[in-house]
Amino acid sequence: MTIESQLRDRVAASVDQGFAAQIAFTQDMIRFASVRGAEHAVQDFVFRALRERNYAMDRFEMDRGAIERHPGGAVFSEDHSAAPIVVGIHRPRNETGRSLILQAHVDVVPPGPAGMWSHPPFDPVIEGDWLYGRGGADMKAGHAANIFAIDALRRIGLQPAATVYVQSVVEEESTGNGALMTHLRGYKADAALIPEPEDEMLVRANVGVLWFEVEVRGLPVHVREMGAGANAIDAAYRIMGELRRLEAEWNERKAGRAHFETEAHPINLNIGKIEGGDWASSVPAWCKLSCRIAIYPGVSAKEASREIADRIAAFARSDNFLANNPPSVEFNGFFAEGYVLEPGSDAEAVLARAHQDATGQPLKSFMTAGYLDARVYALYDKIPTLCYGPYSQNIHGFDERVSIASLKRITTAMALFVAEWCGTEPSET
């Protein structure tokens, strides 16, 4: 038996030994209904968990001015979270290895109507291999894995021989400002790993994401005279049609783009929320659309946002009602560009070995069409950023769930990755 295979077996056994506690910890995290703005309590829970493990602790607020001045920062809407960012810092006795950021977010998307869940959304029920719960897969399972992967090394007398930052952020589901704030605070390392639920694959390329709100306002009248009045709901639907045409054009622009041109539909526009009108019997005077669209890596958020605003303005000029009632367009969340993890980095090679050792399978990579905080580390720290995590189903949907067996495999892979990337030294405890 080689030294490497001995380490592999010891790490796997250690992860197994700690796994019941890891699942219980993940369940504790899921019980916090940490939707946007309500992440205070779970961040305090994470803070205590890291402090108990003797990490040096840093806890800080968002710097609104610095974020809004940054080209990848999103404007602060009134819904923006005021919860703190938490960083636990491991410093080795001898800094001999390569430093690492292990990042995860605690904010979760809204559960939607509770009646559509098999179990209450924040009740972390286990059925067979599945752990249910809003935010369990995305990404409290990965968050706990960050902590328990290091714990698994400690349990066998080892600790990373390089600085490791365990970052717990908010705003990942709406602006990405939490991750950006860790960058603005000055944190940087030789690589970053974010265990998002990626079905045991590595994210090779990732779209950017923009959020925007379109609001139509127009003169309402008594419904008995509705021919004479404006109807903001119908006008909003006409704008939706134009946005769908824009989406189709952006999808056509996949031609020639590595990682994208073989995808059927790499650019998704989501009209995620609509609100309009006050009353069944009044012709609606207003309607708001909350939208999310993707952009290719290399496309600037600023240019893309200008194209959207110009497109809506031009459409409005061609529309009888909208010409007199120009809609407003506001970029009120994600203003994030995409990234590509260029093949060939040492970090990827180390993860590929760790993955092979933990799962017996080669590491696959893929393009993913949703926002990832990885863009901050990839674009602004310019370091290899590995987005890699467990199998899941229905993230952002009802009955969101994460595979428990997969979670154990990726925790093992993560611990092996840390051991090789950072190197190890005897642990202090």
Added chain:
Amino acid sequence: MTIESQLRDRVAASVDQGFAAQIAFTQDMIRFASVRGAEHAVQDFVFRALRERNYAMDRFEMDRGAIERHPGGAVFSEDHSAAPIVVGIHRPRNETGRSLILQAHVDVVPPGPAGMWSHPPFDPVIEGDWLYGRGGADMKAGHAANIFAIDALRRIGLQPAATVYVQSVVEEESTGNGALMTHLRGYKADAALIPEPEDEMLVRANVGVLWFEVEVRGLPVHVREMGAGANAIDAAYRIMGELRRLEAEWNERKAGRAHFETEAHPINLNIGKIEGGDWASSVPAWCKLSCRIAIYPGVSAKEASREIADRIAAFARSDNFLANNPPSVEFNGFFAEGYVLEPGSDAEAVLARAHQDATGQPLKSFMTAGYLDARVYALYDKIPTLCYGPYSQNIHGFDERVSIASLKRITTAMALFVAEWCGTEPSET
């Protein structure tokens, strides 16, 4: 000078004498932001105003069971008003004339975004001939006119020689249950007059109105997988398309219907409110439409509601997404049938004379395409019901306003109508 023309001049002078107080009273009423459910305070104001004038007072709650059992009653949603109904009763010394119901409602439709008003919506500003304010035209001006028309007679030593019920109701803008409750309470008279803002014309025919809510629910997914998921907002839009086709068919059915076949578009469907989805980045799992549609007089609310529900169900079966996620349809407000005021009644003849005397113009009649409480008195009391009131602009819209000169004319006409319809006797005070 004839006795009639002497009376006419004395009444007109008396209305003029009381008119400053009438406008001030109307302004006081407008200051109450009496949207649905918030009519308690203004009903107490009306109660005190009638009691001070020595009306016998009756104040009562809605009888939910009796209303919901009545074929013209609307179901009670959670938004239903709990404000009382107020009736002031004038009884003459000698009941020699014909009795009369003078009715008005105090509920107003929501003001919508305040920024779209020139003045705050509940600030009763006067500019030139216009009195502004939400609910001023519809119908606090008419409400005050009911009271001040009788006051004008008293000021010249006269009072009606028949019973007059001054009814102040709620729920006219959403269910019509307030008017229905006065019927269920047992009130009845030889005619009814409701001074809604009808541009100094008499309503000859009036549609019925149904309210319904359509809700779509479906499986949401992460936007990165949106092709696989359902989109409740888009599905709701497809249902809107089907409802527009139904509306077009119902308009075609105007053929052969007196009072309707010459109207360009007698049946209006209004999609007045839409709400769907929780989050820009989640594929929307639900969407609700609040709708209002008209029906011709003679069409039963029950049959029409069944046609709507069947139509939506059939459409859903033909739609890939909706077939698996059948939308719900709930009739949650108006369940009201239309009426026709058959020409030739004495009441109409008396009003025509009063109108000619007050305005110098012949009384015109017309079809109106919005709900009127008049249907309760016309359909269930089976009495001549005169819907007739002042010029207005933008009722249910921004900058709703009523013509002050018109209000004085119709108050005079109303006082003359009461004097002839009920006859007069010397007043008691």
